[in-house]
Amino acid sequence: MSLELKRITKRVGAETTIHETSLVLEERSFNTLLGPTLAGKTTLMQLMAGLDRPTSGEIWFRGENVTGVPVQKRNVAMVYQQFINYPNFTVYENIASPLRVARMAAAEIDRRVMHAAELLRLTPMLKRRPAELSGGQQQRTAIARALVKDADLVLLDEPLANLDYKLREELRDELPRFFADRNCIVVYATTEPGEALLFGGNTATLHAGGITQFGETAALYRRPADLVTARVFSDPPINTAQVVKRGGEIRLGDFRLPVGQAAAGLPDGSYVIGIRPHHVTPSPVTANAAPIDGTVVIAELSGSESAVHFDIDGQTWVSQSPGIHPFEVGSVARLYVDMDHAMFFDLDHRRVEGAE
Amino acid sequence: MRARYWVPTLYIVFLLLPIYWLLNMSFKTTNEILGGFSLWPHEFTLENYRVIFTDATWYNGYIASIQYVALNTVLSVAAALPAAYAFSRYRFLGDKHLFFWLLTNRMAPPAVFALPFYQLYSAVGLFDTPFAVALAHTLFNIPLAVWILEGFMSGVPKELDETAYVDGYSFWGFFIRIFIPTIAAGIGVACFFCFMFSWVELLLAKTLTAVDAKPIAALMTKTASTSGYQLGLLAAAGSLTLIPGAVVIYFVRNYIAKGFALGRV
Numbered sequence: 226m227s228l229e230l231k232r233i234t235k236r237v238g239a240e241t242t243i244h245e246t247s248l249v250l251e252e253r254s255f256n257t258l259l260g261p262t263l264a265g266k267t268t269l270m271q272l273m274a275g276l277d278r279p280t281s282g283e284i285w286f287r288g289e290n291v292t293g294v295p296v297q298k299r300n301v302a303m304v305y306q307q308f309i310n311y312p313n314f315t316v317y318e319n320i321a322s323p324l325r326v327a328r329m330a331a332a333e334i335d336r337r338v339m340h341a342a343e344l345l346r347l348t349p350m351l352k353r354r355p356a357e358l359s360g361g362q363q364q365r366t367a368i369a370r371a372l373v374k375d376a377d378l379v380l381l382d383e384p385l386a387n388l389d390y391k392l393r394e395e396l397r398d399e400l401p402r403f404f405a406d407r408n409c410i411v412v413y414a415t416t417e418p419g420e421a422l423l424f425g426g427n428t429a430t431l432h433a434g435g436i437t438q439f440g441e442t443a444a445l446y447r448r449p450a451d452l453v454t455a456r457v458f459s460d461p462p463i464n465t466a467q468v469v470k471r472g473g474e475i476r477l478g479d480f481r482l483p484v485g486q487a488a489a490g491l492p493d494g495s496y497v498i499g500i501r502p503h504h505v506t507p508s509p510v511t512a513n514a515a516p517i518d519g520t521v522v523i524a525e526l527s528g529s530e531s532a533v534h535f536d537i538d539g540q541t542w543v544s545q546s547p548g549i550h551p552f553e554v555g556s557v558a559r560l561y562v563d564m565d566h567a568m569f570f571d572l573d574h575r576r577v578e579g580a581e
Numbered sequence: 582m583r584a585r586y587w588v589p590t591l592y593i594v595f596l597l598l599p600i601y602w603l604l605n606m607s608f609k610t611t612n613e614i615l616g617g618f619s620l621w622p623h624e625f626t627l628e629n630y631r632v633i634f635t636d637a638t639w640y641n642g643y644i645a646s647i648q649y650v651a652l653n654t655v656l657s658v659a660a661a662l663p664a665a666y667a668f669s670r671y672r673f674l675g676d677k678h679l680f681f682w683l684l685t686n687r688m689a690p691p692a693v694f695a696l697p698f699y700q701l702y703s704a705v706g707l708f709d710t711p712f713a714v715a716l717a718h719t720l721f722n723i724p725l726a727v728w729i730l731e732g733f734m735s736g737v738p739k740e741l742d743e744t745a746y747v748d749g750y751s752f753w754g755f756f757i758r759i760f761i762p763t764i765a766a767g768i769g770v771a772c773f774f775c776f777m778f779s780w781v782e783l784l785l786a787k788t789l790t791a792v793d794a795k796p797i798a799a800l801m802t803k804t805a806s807t808s809g810y811q812l813g814l815l816a817a818a819g820s821l822t823l824i825p826g827a828v829v830i831y832f833v834r835n836y837i838a839k840g841f842a843l844g845r846v
Contacts, residue, residue, distance in 0.1 A: 305738075
């Protein structure tokens with residue numbers, strides 16, 4: 226009982242937008258599709274919805290092959306990044322629209338619309354038209370329309386991306402609640418790793434038209450199977466460098482770093498390491514935090530956090546730490562790398578150890 | 582400070598002067614028009630208008646014109662709606678070339694088509710009917726309507742279409758209940774331009790009609806006869822041709838501004 230993508234691909238003209246992908250989404254689960262723009266999130270959702278047909282492969286839903294079934298015959302709901310509402314309908318009619326098409330009794334429509342409107346705080350706006358609403362209200366109308374339907378599959382395609390910061394935070398907290406007690410599969414696409422972690426559930430990381438890994442969100446964050454997944458699931462981007470392990474020592478260019486707990490058991494040889502920006506700090510955090518020196522390129526100070534971009538061994542690394550640490554652009558800064566949290570990949574970018 | 586009012590005032594006076602003169606003449610007798618220069622009618626008369634509204638050969642000209650213009654507007658926009666939708670929503674082989682080719686139809690002088698149309702319409706028995714002129718005018722009005730509508734349709738995100746399908750609408754349900762109201766402004770603008778070009782086009786309208794469907798503008802030539810010009814009558818007929826255009830502009834004036842803002846028109 227689930228949504229199953231079986232070896233699906235999608236080609237548009239000569240271009241392959243989705244490489245062979247298989248995925249099983251469980252009933253009553255919250256799933257995040259995490260990937261940069263153009264990774265294929267929207268295409269994948271259109272295939273799941275039935276708005277588009279895969280070039281090859283099959284889509285099964287609750288034990289039935291629905292590959293060629295048009296979207297009208299499937300019970301799905303979708304919310305887009307753009308605020309999509311019917312401009313000539315009032316908010317009430319916008320929310321009621323899927324129920325009207327399904328020819329539901331007027332009393333039941335009214336009950337559901339009023340309930341959804343209340344949940345999304347749209348009750349005072351029901352008589353207005355979408356153009357007379359703020360962006361947040363427009364998007365809440367679209368979400369309400371997705372809610373009233375009691376869809377089996379709810380697809381949310383970056384629904385918060387076009388909202389301003391405050392509204393985004395607000396809706397981000399509320400969104401999982403709306404779908405919590407429903408018998409549906411929720412798929413949420415986003416470019417932000419932070420959102421995936423916040424929602425929990427499962428995450429599939431996408432890169433260049435393919436799913437790189439799928440699993441429980443927190444586990445995926447801690448144990449990415451390869452460098453691509455680690456990159457997708459890191460914001461700011463993960464710091465990488467090619468290193469040589471020799472005995473108890475890691476050589477990164479001219480720097481000598483301790484091996485740390487994670488890679489203690491690895492054989493000597495060449496590796497690629499990945500270290501998340503918050504494990505590179507202006508002061509040592511653990512005993513295995515080793516100093517490295519780099520030329521500061523950019524220093525970003527937000528209210529409570531410092532992000533420093535610096536050059537080391539020909540690469541730009543980022544350090545992210547709480548508190549204000551003034552760094553001067555162009556100067557040489559000393560930063561400490563927490564080797565206990567380093568991820569080791571082989572030269573084919575596959576994970577070779579399992580750091581927590 | 583004064584210049585701010587002088588410039589537009591002068592501009593409007595210059596624009597309106599010929600129209601005033603036409604109206605002025607329509608209320609004069611032909612003798613007064615020919616007799617001398619007068620700024621307003623000294624012998625005010627409605628005789629010219631009475632002739633037009635009582636003589637069937639005159640008022641039928643208006644009816645014929647309005648018939649083929651209305652028919653053409655409906656035909657052009659009805660044909661252009663699906664075409665424009667295809668151009669705005671689908672990518673197909675040669676779509677850009679086809680779109681451009683449609684526009685080039687507008688660039689061809691109507692005279693090129695006059696003779697073939699005359700023979701063809703005569704052969705199928707459409708000669709001297711409003712259908713002949715209406716069909717002939719679709720030649721340049723459909724491309725124009727497609728071009729205008731495509732602009733408006735492309736301004737509507739395709740996610741609106743998808744949302745409607747997700748909600749359960751069929752294609753036609755979506756197209757009629759949601760899409761057409763969404764681009765109502767564009768349809769208004771397209772109708773206006775079809776109306777306007779069909780209303781002012783004379784060459785094809787004249788070639789394809791003889792008696793029954795002769796447009797008013799062509800009928801005006803009958804004010805010249807062996808006994809001289811009936812200038813008052815000509816002016817009255819001319820004044821009346823301004824009215825339908827003015828009415829249509831009044832209804833679509835807000836849409837036109839929107840059309841300009843969207844970069845088409």
